[in-house]
Amino acid sequence: MTADQTTGTLLLGAAPIGRPDDASARLRAALAEAAIIAAEDTRRLRRLAADLGVELNARIVSYYDQNERARAAELLDELLAGRDVLVITDAGLPGVSDPGYRLxxxxxxxGVRVSVLPGPSAVTTALVVSGLPTDRFCFEGFPPRKPGERSRRFAELAAEPRTMVFFESPRRLGATLAAMAEAFGADRPAAVCRELTKTYEEVRRGPLAELAGWAGDDVKGEITLVVGGAPAPEGLSEPADLAAEVxxxxAAGTHRKQAIADVAKENGVPKRVVFDAVVAGKNG
Structure with a gap:
């Protein structure tokens, strides 16, 4: 649907992830001129404005995870009435593991016009400083909190060839790194990026098992994890070869289901690929 110029404009403003002076000139102007600001934390918004020397004249409303659904409907009404709305989160870009997507x-x-005031992002900042490949990557947000769900998620990502970026709480960092080491392999390269762009910024690089051993209860601050993608498999890849191995x-006495699982694991391919190769071989 084409944006309707009789409506207001939804502005998504990228906030600094650390140093206030990383704020763009456009964000400063938008904060000063906005009539309505939806902020993840209104206190942090006022602190940022004070640090930037910006006087806020807007009507400020809270917009966080717990009220996002209801507040999005209210903000949409404002936009449809012709009023602009600026959305800002505590740090980074609204909608990236922060409120904003629903709106x-x-x-x-x-048909409301949506515009972005680009700026700092913990995702890309951690990616480029990690020392891991940047040509292809994916953002996976926060891993599940429950151990079982977390292990299943990592098992699904074990064969992901792209560099992966995660957010994580410092309280769960050690457990998450240990689960990653189990699912991805102890030697998989990774980087723990802590307090990016802030005074005590720290980037610790190494194998997952080593990082898991380092992480403890004393780790504090905002954490972004970058994990190298799965290496290209060195084993069999052609369907005929996979089927022949199964x-x-x-013939040696292994049940077909187990043989398919073993061949898939040893050659770094999904079980479905091996199964399809076996079926194709039977029908060929």
Missing amino acids: VVAAVAE AARE
């Missing part, structure tokens, strides 16, 4: 979806559906193991 953007609703605004787009109603057949050989079946």
Whole structure:
């Protein structure tokens, strides 16, 4: 749907992830000129404005995880009435593991213009400082808090070839790194980026098992994790070769299901690929 110029504009403002002077000139101007500001934490917003020397004249409303759904409907009404709305989170860009996505979806559906005031991002900052490949990467947000769900998520990502970026609480950092080491391999390279752009910024690089051993209860601050992607498999890749290996193991007495699982794991390919190769070989 084409944006309706009779509506207001939804502005998504990237806030500094550490130093206030990383704020863009456009964000400073938007804060000073905004009529409505939806802030993840209104106290942090006022502190940022004070640090930037900006006087706020806007009507300020809270917009955080717990009230995002209800507040998005209210803000959409303001936009449809022709009033601009500036959304700002505690740090980084709204909508990236922070409130904003629901409002953007609703605004787009109603033809409301959406614009971004680009700026700092913990995702890309950690990625480029990690020393890991940047040509292809994916952002996975916060891992699940429950151990079982977390292990299943990492198992799903074990064969992901792209560099992966995660957010994590310092309280769960050690457990998460240990679970990653188990799922991805103890030697998988990674980087723990702590307090990016702040006074006590720290980037610790190394194998997952080493980082898991380092992380403890005394780690504090905002954490971004960067993990190298799965290495290219060195084993079999052609369907005919995979099917032949399964057949050989079946002939040696291994049950087909187990043989498929073993061949998939040893060659770094999904079980479905090996299964399809076996079926194709039977039908060929």
